[in-house]
């Protein structure tokens with residue numbers, strides 16, 4: 529396997545849970561990691577923890593549902609770390625419940641974080657990756673994409689994410 533040493537990885541929603549663990553595993557392999565999350569205190573705490581372990585880390589508080597914030601984040605990362613070689617679209621959340629109890633707001637936020645956020649972050653990094661000759665984008669979906677009780681927005685978002693992933697070879701095939 530090719531060495532990951534010195535690569536730059538942006539992991540969304542990485543101030544806790546699976547994203548934080550992913551960032552840690554990458555940092556242990558010498559990857560410079562960007563901790564993105566929407567909760568500033570959690571970003572600060574994770575950056576401090578990682579820095580204390582000797583990892584190369586930077587924190588970026590940004591809402592991945594906001595195109596302007598995402599583009600600024602990617603610009604800052606490229607300025608400071610020189611690249612974005614790996615993007616892990618990890619940030620996610622779920623509003624579950626019986627269909628009649630789910631609000632429009634529940635639908636919008638679930639689709640926005642799980643699906644639109646991955647679209648915006650991928651769009652923001654792909655030009656840079658192609659210029660550099662390639663990159664890696666990893667989308668964290670869920671078995672829930674197949675459907676689940678009370679999971680209308682979440683399942684729809686994750687199914688959308690699988691569909692989005694499957695469009696990328698059509699757009700970027702042969703470009704690394």
Ligand SMILES: NC(=O)c1ccc[n+]([C@@H]2O[C@H](COP(=O)([O-])OP(=O)(O)OC[C@H]3O[C@@H](n4cnc5c(N)ncnc54)[C@H](O)[C@@H]3O)[C@@H](O)[C@H]2O)c1
Nearest residue numbers: 541544545546547565566590591592618619620668669670
């Ligand atoms: N935990 C599981 O069992 C499980 C199973 C299947 C899939 N997944 C998926 O794995 C991913 C991580 O799950 P987790 O359990 O670690 O979740 P988590 O709730 O522990 O972490 C998600 C992180 O995303 C952040 N976040 C939420 N909205 C954001 C936004 N708009 N912008 C930036 N960051 C935002 C949250 O603050 C949080 O720190 C999600 O995409 C989830 O759907 C999780």
